Structures are given as structure tokens and as C-alpha cells.
Amino acid sequence: MRRAYSLSATVRELQKFVPALATDDVERGPSGVRAQALSADGNLVEDFVFETVDTGDLKNRILHVRNAPSPAATSSLPIADMVVAKAKECFNL
Structure with missing residues (x-):
């Protein structure tokens, strides 16, 4: 602090x-703004939030990563592994 x-x-x-x-x-310089997801009860979400599309033409074709807490950019390869694992789970790949 x-x-x-x-x-x-x-x-x-x-x-x-x-x-x-x-x-x-x-x-x-000016301070930055850090986007961080909040849960329904107002607490910070400290992990990734994954969401799939459940209906329509895109059903089982899209995986959204809704929250990527710091240090997401410096951990890009391990995060990619996690996203691939989640996609395999969600889409039965």
C-alpha cells in the first residue's frame, strides 16, 4: 500500500x-482500472468464470472466459491449457 x-x-x-x-x-501517472468480476453477493471472483451457450445455432460451440484475474497475460500458456481442458469437458471432445 x-x-x-x-x-x-x-x-x-x-x-x-x-x-x-x-x-x-x-x-x-494516472492509476489504472482493473476489471474484476463480482459474485451475486458482491464479493470479488478470484478465479476464472466459464460460460457456454446452451441454445440456438451456437449451442456447444462457444466457451466464454468471463473473468481472467491477474496475472492472466503472464500465465497465458497455463491458462490456455485450462481453457482447452474446460472445452474438452463442455463439448465432449
């Missing part, structure tokens, strides 16, 4: 990866 408001604390953490980094090299 401290790094959220302390630029020097942020730079100290970053120096673990880039030792030559100085506070003058860094400037503040």
Missing part, C-alpha cells in the same frame, strides 16, 4: 530489477 502513495518506495522496489533507476527517472 505504501508504494501507492510514496514515489521513493516505488523506486526502491523497482531498483531490485533496475538498480540504476533514480527517482528523477520516474514520474507519476
